[in-house]
Amino acid sequence: xxxxxxxxxxxxxxxxxxxxxxxxxxxxxxxxxxxxxxxxxxxxxxxxxxxxxxxxxxxxxxxxxxxxxxxxxxxxxxxxxxxxxxxxxxxxxxxxxxxxxxxxxxxxxxxxxxxxxxxxxxxxxxxxxxxxxxxxxxxxxxxxxxxxxxxxxxxxxxxxxxxxxxxxxxxxxxxxxxxxxxxxxxxxxxxxxxxxxxxxxxxxxxxxxxxxxxxxxxxxxxxxxxxxxxxxxxxxxxxxxxxxxxxxxxxxxxxxxxxxxxxxxxxxx
Numbered sequence: 279x280x281x282x283x284x285x286x287x288x289x290x291x292x293x294x295x296x297x298x299x300x301x302x303x304x305x306x307x308x309x310x311x312x313x314x315x316x317x318x319x320x321x322x323x324x325x326x327x328x329x330x331x332x333x334x335x336x337x338x339x340x341x342x343x344x345x346x347x348x349x350x351x352x353x354x355x356x357x358x359x360x361x362x363x364x365x366x367x368x369x370x371x372x373x374x375x376x377x378x379x380x381x382x383x384x385x386x387x388x389x390x391x392x393x394x395x396x397x398x399x400x401x402x403x404x405x406x407x408x409x410x411x412x413x414x415x416x417x418x419x420x421x422x423x424x425x426x427x428x429x430x431x432x433x434x435x436x437x438x439x440x441x442x443x444x445x446x447x448x449x450x451x452x453x454x455x456x457x458x459x460x461x462x463x464x465x466x467x468x469x470x471x472x473x474x475x476x477x478x479x480x481x482x483x484x485x486x487x488x489x490x491x492x493x494x495x496x497x498x499x500x501x502x503x504x505x506x507x508x509x510x511x512x513x514x515x516x517x518x519x520x521x522x523x524x525x526x527x528x529x530x531x532x533x534x535x536x537x538x539x540x541x542x543x544x545x546x547x
Contacts, residue, residue: 302524308517309334337518346503347522349415353490353499354483356419361430361479362472364423369434370460374443384435387428395425399492406493413495421493422483430475437471438464481527 310331337343372384402421403412411417441464449459490502498506504519 302528305517305520305524308513309521334518334521337515337522340507342498342503342507343500343522346498346500349418349494349497350484350500351526352415353419353422354480356416357422357426357483358476358479360419360423361426362476365427365430365475366434366468366472368431369436370438370464372431372435373438384432387431390428391425395421395488399489402489403492412493413497415497415499417493418490418499419483421489422486423479425486425489426479426482429478433475433478434468434471437468437474441467477531480530484527485523 372380406412406417411420445463445467446456446459449463450456454462485501486499487501487505490499491505494502500523504523507519
C-alpha cells in the first residue's frame with residue numbers, strides 16, 4: 279500500500295507540474311523561436327537554429343508597451359496592498375471571534391465572486407467618470423481589489439485558525455496588549471499566509487483583462503493593451519506578449535517562495 283500511495287503521489291506531482299510548466303514551455307519556444315519556430319513540429323527541447331530575440335525585441339519596441347507594463351505594476355501593487363490591509367483583519371476577525379451568522383458571512387464573501395462583472399461594467403464606468411477614477415490605474419486597482427478581497431479574507435482566516443490562540447493568551451499574561459500580541463506573536467507566524475495572499479492578489483490583478491479594458495482608454499494595463507495591439511499580430515509576437523505577462527508573476531512567486539514553503543509547516547503543526 280505504501281508503494282501504491284507513493285506512486286499515486288508522484289504521479290499527481292508530475293501531472294500538476296506538467297499542467298503548469300508545459301504551457302509556459304511552449305510559450306517560451308514561441309516567443310524565442312521566431313516565425314519558423316512557432317509552426318515547427320515536432321517541437322524541440324530548445325529553439326535550436328530558429329532561436330531569435332527578434333520577436334521579443336520588436337514587441338518591446340512597440341509604442342506604449344512599457345507604459346502599459348508600468349500601469350499594470352501600479353495596479354497590481356495597490357491591489358496587493360489593499361487586499362492585505364483589508365483581508366488580513368477580516369480573516370483575523372473570522373478566526374478569533376464568534377458571532378451569529380458567521381458561516382453565512384463566509385458564504386456571502388464567496389458569493390461576491392459569483393456576481394458577473396459584466397453587469398457592473400456600465401454603472402462602474404459612470405461612477406468612475408463622476409469621481410475622476412476612470413482611465414486611471416487606481417480605478418483599475420480598486421476593481422481588482424474587489425475581486426481578490428474575498429479570497430484574501432478566507433485565506434487569512436484559515437491561516438489564523440492554524441495559529442494557536444494560547445500563544446496570544448500567554449502574551450497577554452506577560453503584559454502585552456491585544457495589538458502588541460498580534461504584532462509580536464501572531465503577525466510573524468502569519469507572514470507565510472500573508473505572502474500567499476499577496477501572490478494571489480498580485481496575480482489576479484496582473485492577469486485581469488475585462489475590467490481593465492472597460493475602465494481604461496489611454497492608461498491601459500498590459501493585458502488590456504496587448505488585447506488591443508496583438509489581436510491582428512503574427513503568432514510569434516503574441517507568444518512574446520504572453521511570455522512578458524508570465525515573467526513578472528513567476529519572478530514575484532520566486533521572490534516570496536520561502537514564505538510559501540514555511541506556510542505548509544505552520545499548517546501542519
